Amino acid sequence: MTPAKLTLDGSPPIDGVVDAGGDYITFRTRADVPPEQTRGPHEGEIEIDGRKERVVLESAHPTQSTPGMKTEDTFDLTLRRISPRATV
Known part of the structure; x- marks a missing residue:
């Protein structure tokens, strides 16, 4: 990743990691992101x-760590790329 x-419009930046392919991006970040920041669509x-x-x-949606493994809770966001508009 x-x-x-x-940076969602009207919200502070969020750091994370991505898996990007095609029109969609999976963005994984820390679990403590405020819920109002991720209520969509934004x-x-x-x-x-x-x-x-x-x-x-x-x-x-939140993801939980796997019991017995050294992982932490995270938050996964599914993002869709917005195609640039053509200008005339």
């Missing part, structure tokens, strides 16, 4: 490897 920064901007693009939040 690749480090990324997500538009925002994601920065991956220095490249920024517009996205819309489609869904958000």
